[in-house]
Amino acid sequence: MNAKKLSEEVSVSPQIMPADIAAIAAQGFKTIVCNRPDGEGTDQPLFAEIEAAARAAGLSVRYIPVSTGKVTDEDAAAFGDALSQMPKPVLAYCRTGTRSTTLWALSEGARRPAAEIAERAKAAGYDVSGVLSRISNKGLIDTDHPVASHDIVIVGGGAAGAAVAASLLRRRPNLDIAVIEPAETHYYQPGWTMVGGGVFQKEETAKAMGAVLPRRVTWIKAAVAGFEPEANCVVIEGCRTIRYKHLVVCPGIKLNWDGVEGLSQTLGKNGVTSNYRYDLAPYTWELVRSLRSGRAIFTQPPMPIKCAGAPQKAMYLAADHWLRKKCLKDIDIGFYNAGGVLFGVADYVPALMEYVKRYDVTLNFNHTLLAVDGPAKKAWFKKAGADGAAETIETSFDMIHVCPPQQAPDFVRSSPLADTAGWVDVDPATLRHKRYPNIFGLGDASNTPNAKTAAAARKQAPVCAENILFDMGLGSALCAYDGYGSCPLTVERGKIVLAEFCYGGKLAPSFPKYIIDGMQPSRAAWILKERILPPIYWKAMLKGREWMARPKVMA
Missing domain, CATH: 3.50.50.60 (FAD/NAD(P)-binding domain)
Structure with missing residues (x-):
């Protein structure tokens, strides 16, 4: 737990865990305020778990969930009311502490000079310049003064985001690419079935995000709040904007x-x-x-x-x-x-x-x-x-x-990029957005009618990379994604039914039947899942090495 003091009464922190509560109480905090909605991250404890531990330690607790970047005046007022009512000092937390700091800045706007708010936030490690700009701009997002600009901006550092960044850099090492991803850890989520079955240890499925993302990308450690496609801007927490020439949207899926x-x-x-x-x-x-x-x-x-x-x-x-x-x-x-x-x-x-x-x-x-x-x-x-x-x-x-x-993440569902069901609205073959030609989407958040699997992202990433480069005048042809997805069905320990298919449920086996017959449970498919696919994920897919994933030129 890394608490940062904003005032004598309020400190903020990134995500806390139930095991941190005893230390929080020992530091003298009397109240915990949660500003992070449940289900934002796959490694995130639910508020109910935090609440139970806090009450057991004699602490007051309040739940004021705010979607990333969606801090409203009503949210700030609720936060201010909670601070006035709850025992002090208060520790507020979200994913990184930025939302809690934003709420504090907005709630203090009438009591403290803007310069003091900015100075206190900066001393705690948070930039509230976008918040203060929003206040002075009567609630509007300032897209004229982005905090950064990049040729290609990728939203999401999971399987799809890391893979498409690596595929782009394999083709053009000098590309100016930024990846917006707030998480410190990257997970090999296909391995969690094996953890639940006693085959893998959970630690085998996690690596530091900084060790996974390509070294030549700019990693922006922030959560996305929304999109301003007409201005070619991504809005990140703290009401700040990032400008792009091409945008790739692949933030994953929300577990509700x-x-x-x-x-x-x-x-x-x-x-x-x-x-x-x-x-x-x-x-x-x-x-x-x-x-x-x-x-x-x-x-x-x-x-x-x-x-x-x-x-x-x-x-x-x-x-x-x-x-x-x-x-x-x-x-x-x-x-x-x-x-x-x-x-x-x-x-x-x-x-x-x-x-x-x-x-x-x-x-x-x-x-x-x-x-x-x-x-x-x-x-x-x-x-x-x-x-x-x-x-x-x-x-x-x-x-x-x-x-x-x-469902798709909240900031996608409420954005101009979403279809009527809330998913990123892209062409199923080219992965280009149907309304904004310099935007592409892949992975779990897109509306392509394929299975939402890491195997699908592995095939989508090279297609997306080729088509972005073609759009930039750096590629030779448009490529097409055929809807490939794979689901290794672990029917028993030591055997798997390897389901592989494309759009429309058309079978798409990767191997001859004498090696792996996907229609039957096999030991060979188990070996593929247990021993071969994890290193392919870490050392090939996320490094831009497209083994059995080279994109096909559109006919």
Whole structure:
């Protein structure tokens, strides 16, 4: 925990963890204010976890969530009211501390000179010049005076963002590229299924962001607040702007934990877990190992989601462990899927159904998780009937693995770049934005109708790089993305059904059948997933080495 003092009464901090609460109390703080909405990051503890730890330590706590860069006058007023009412001193936190500092600056605007606010914020390590400009500009964002300008700006330093930056620099090493990414850690998220299955350690899936991004890019450690495409500007936290000539939007996907009632309050305890969070995947394995009898539930929300096969991967690995420990006969497994089929590409369903039968899984289609009561070990689902009618189904559990509902990040959904569903609106082949020709999008936040997987980003990144360079007059031809996605379905420890497909569910195997027959579970596919794909991710995809991912020129 790294608290920075803004005044005698208020300090700010980047994200805190429940384990930090004792130290916070020891430093004399009386109140904790959370300004970060749940679900912004995959390694982010939920507010309910912070609240429980704070109250146990005798601290007051207040939740004033503000989406990145969306600080309103009403938010500032609520923050000021909280400061006037809560015991002092107060520690406010968000992802980096910038939102909390912005709220403080706006709430202090009527009481302190602007120069003093700027000086105090600067001493704490925060730039509020954009905030003060907003105040003087009557709430409007100043796009005439950006804090930086770059030829190419990439929003997001995850799999898609790091890969497209590396692909661009492999082709043109002297490009002026900036990556806007607030996170300090980069995660190999496909590995979390293996962590939840006891195969990987979670630490194997994480590296420092600075060690992953190409050395020749400018890393802007800030969160994006919005877009001003008419002015060729990205708005970052603190009401500051970054100007671009070409923009690449790939910020990933938002996990909406609050989309299921009661889920935030019970995650990581009471038998409630999810491989969709870095710190919870080990808890999945803990639950699997400790369960010897009872009821285990695995859920899948409505599409689209990140890695559509991940919910059932967790189920198969758990069931295989119970089978090997000879206790499967005492465990009732239920798979509750909001959709109507086991897997979206029908060719792979027969192989998966063999495992459904082996593990005696009860399939419940058209069931959407509504609420979870961890202490009571109960869950409620909305069951949709063929006639359109719906009913609420209650069930008990001893263990439940939840895949949360998912959507595009808030700053994308509310932006001019979004389609009607909130996703970045791009051409599915060229990945160019449909309305703004100098903007491209890829990865989980785009509306391309492919599986949202790292494998898709691996194929999209070179296409995006080639097409940006072509648009800049530095490339020879436009390239096309064919919708490739891959889902290595871990049906048992040591075997995988390797699903590979393009737009429209067309099969797209990477290997001859005598090496890997994707229609059948195989040891070779497991070796690919366990031993080959992680180094390909770290040492090839994120370094611009496009093994089996060279883009195809448009016909």
